[in-house]
Amino acid sequence: MNKICELFEIKYPIVQAGMIWASGWRLAAAVSNAGGLGLIGAGSMYPDVLREHIQKCKKATVKPFGVNVPLFYPQLEEIMSIIIEEKVPIVSTSAGSPKLWTAILKENNIKVVQVVSSVKFALKSQEAGVDAIVAEGFEAGGHNGREETTTLTLIPMVKAAISLPLIAAGGIATGGAMLAGTALGADGVQVGSRFVASDEASSHPNFKNEVIKAVEGSTVLTLKEITPVRMLKNPFFQKIAALYENGADAEELKSTLGRGRAKKGMFEGDLEEGELEIGQIAGLINEVLPAAQIVQNLIEEYNHTLKRIKEI
């Protein structure tokens, strides 16, 4: 049996990324009901909002689901307590060290999967006792690693270094790419951008439209001096680009960036002033679909592609 399906007790080895301003209970429940693993994205939620989403998700699905927690979250203890109290079965941790929280979560019968962007961090996470690794490449949307290692090269290098179940992330929106991840040694995939353009994502319709309109080259990894993040090259990004051209330092960048840019763009739909985080593969996404349809397409394309390929 597939290691990821076994670990999470799901039908298909497809994890829906816990993305800020996109991954609420509606999306997570829809993906879990469709046989994948839905994740609520805690990164954009106050603790009480997260609790509400968890409770609604439990009512909307009997299948396993999880919560993604960025480990730089300011009220980390509070949301971890909520997750434990609400008996969420799976936690995905990212953007920080899994050392402190993994043991606590596992004592509470919660499975832990850590998102990494390098072999070094995959090894550290394995040492910290996580149950599985998500290795995410340079092409992924949102926050990203400093090594800039792409999914195609990261997966086999992480695979060679660790023995844990491995989930490929970054650039995967089709069953063909899911098969590519499997060929590279992954046991499953995590899909982000494709689920932003889903009916159930809480992303603003304006943002979903921009994802659909994106083409090859529409995104860029920027703000490397602060935290590298991949976004669409919209007017807000052009402002950042102009600052770079004038030789701005990290402080100036931070002050232009201000606060709430991601919410403004992705949740409120301000395409001029907001930050629109999405992966390179947005260039291949052409329509908003129901989440269940996305899961079904991934599986059908995977099987179809596998049948098409012959031995040499």
Next chain:
Amino acid sequence: MNKICELFEIKYPIVQAGMIWASGWRLAAAVSNAGGLGLIGAGSMYPDVLREHIQKCKKATVKPFGVNVPLFYPQLEEIMSIIIEEKVPIVSTSAGSPKLWTAILKENNIKVVQVVSSVKFALKSQEAGVDAIVAEGFEAGGHNGREETTTLTLIPMVKAAISLPLIAAGGIATGGAMLAGTALGADGVQVGSRFVASDEASSHPNFKNEVIKAVEGSTVLTLKEITPVRMLKNPFFQKIAALYENGADAEELKSTLGRGRAKKGMFEGDLEEGELEIGQIAGLINEVLPAAQIVQNLIEEYNHTLKRIKEI
């Protein structure tokens, strides 16, 4: 039959990249004799040296081989004349527009394949009449595109845009990655870094050793203000990094760079002062092998991986 094998009249859809200071007649002939397509890298050769390599290659193999020509080459007309005179069957053009030369080469019964890093340039190349496209991702070594699109996302986007035979490049050093490229829609692969660490590559043994020692994160895409190039983070790169930290402009970068850095590093083996161009996948390459063994491994791993993967 495989489109790439048919087009180039070769056994396996594997193209060996025509890399500067690595891809001389020995490597090209070895790959062609092993059933792939060997390419001589004209980018680091004076016209008379290129002619010598072509003539030696013709003596060393009866199989088809080709020459890679970077289109910014200063004596472009001279080397194109040599290629036509010597009846080289295949030319790979890169780093420039295929508009001018494609028709001339094709009038001389030469097949033309163009290396691109974006959908836009793939479309322009198709329009110019090339026979096939190599789409090369951000993870590739050496000169690289400004869009920073990775192989995993570039291949399906180019595939969706063009109808020509498509070769995936960047990050491919194993049969697993070759299968991944096929799953993404490519008809064949171009392999660079893996052939640098081959017995027949003219790269200096010091450089080959550095490729073997490289790990995940050892390379970086830099000098974007001049021409983006991926290289090892050796002492020469540290000098560039220090210039960036001091806010150097393109002129200062050019003057530190000087001339002949690539030759010094990759051909003369100066690991301190030379530029060492290689792809991210160097982190997965652990031994120098004969070129024929590399071709054989790619095919065996491809078939082995395909057998391992089951339908979902």
